[in-house]
Amino acid sequence: MAEPGMVIIGAGEAGTGAATALREGGWTGPIALIGEETHPPYERPPLSKAVMLADGEPVLPLIGHGDRFAELSITYLAGARVTAIDRAAKTVRLDDDRALPYAKLLLATGARPRRMMIEGDEALLYLRSFSDALAIRSKLGPGRRLVVIGGGFIGLELAASARQRGASVTVVEAAPRILMRGVPARLADGLAERHRTAGVDLRTGVDIARIEPGDASHGVWLADGSRIEADCVVAGIGATPDTALAETAGLTLDNGIAVDETLTTSDPDIMAAGDCCSFPHPLYAGRRIRLEAWRNAQDQGSAAARAMLGAGEPFTAVPWFWSDQYDLHLQIAGLADGGATTIERDVGEGAVILFHLAADGRLLAASGLGPIGRIAKEVRLAEKLIARSARPDPEALASPTFKLKSLLAA
């Protein structure tokens, strides 16, 4: 059998980043990156935006450039699936029955769209992969009708893209407002208003009763008795971590694959990173969190690589999220829940930044909505202050002329 190397299951942002970081971190042995999809590794954020909006045939948004794996001698196994992990023998078994020996193993299996179980659910589409995106895209355009179930990031970004392509769009959200999870109401309301201005029929606080699949179009029945005719129905109701392999291998699970602060699972030779894992966050009282976020996947990919090389350190990156909808840019640094006070700063052009402070004055999170040039610098500076557990003066935070940068030098 071959020399044991570094084996990575999952070729998304976390897995691909880890592969590169292992080589850059000095690992000279084999590196195998195993991906279920046949495409080279690509970025998922553009799937709901640039890929939907592209004028011609959409281009696969590659991670890095194509020759990177050859340059770094990384073996990319495309279209390959791992069927089992043998922790005693330290091998992973592939669906072609090959066994790959590992020195350290990284699980970067990501998350899958949560499936909606409802009458007629066979008509539903989901958006996670490039092929999902192409399938949805082919059904959008002037005169076409899209129903999005779920007012989360993916659904709303898709709604915005579809409107920009001329489709008529209805978004149905069961909760009283969109973006209930993680986005302050003040900003969610701003985004809801923007969608309505763009002509989206946004319906909140109403459940889906059933889908009535048809040959050319489908009927979407709501709990209030109304029916919406659609050429395309996409459900974006969240994601569940892909823990199947970890579970079968007997690793500890806790809202995903449970890892410690160095991203190591209950087996010291197996790490996990990205959407699939939950980890304790020191900035938030060691609370165990799981993030479905692009930057987190990147940061954890390289952090897990360091842990695989025996140089693991506590993962303390401030959670960071963004979304683009129409001309609006949303950025959130940190976790706002647990905040006692919210300070609002009006930064002009309708843009706003919110700072969320704990009862002891510590900055927990900052979130901004507006043109990117109005919000990005300050949210980024706030992120650095959050990382330092800074207690900025609330009056200064509220003032549009106060430069957060001046606090960093202190």
Next chain:
Amino acid sequence: MSAQWIEACGADEIDEEDVIRFDHGGRSFALYRDEDDGYFATDGLCTHENVHLADGLVIGRIIECPKHNGRFDYTTGQAKGAPVCVDLKTYPVKVEGGRVFLRI
């Protein structure tokens, strides 16, 4: 066409350790001033996605893309790691009579 010096702005129009946007001839640039009054210029758009770097944060000799925190050394244009892997093009800059010029 041979390269020429183009007057861009007043030297004091850029704050210390900051960046502004400068458009000329259908192209867009980012002009930087470091903490020691050094002036630099690069292409305006990040090499990762079409986002203007003038909206990003300058810390020391690093400009961060406002969208995905791709980092570049703006004095050399060098990409400093994921998600950016393509260097930024840089342009010579001079300051004369309190005005900033770049050679394009």
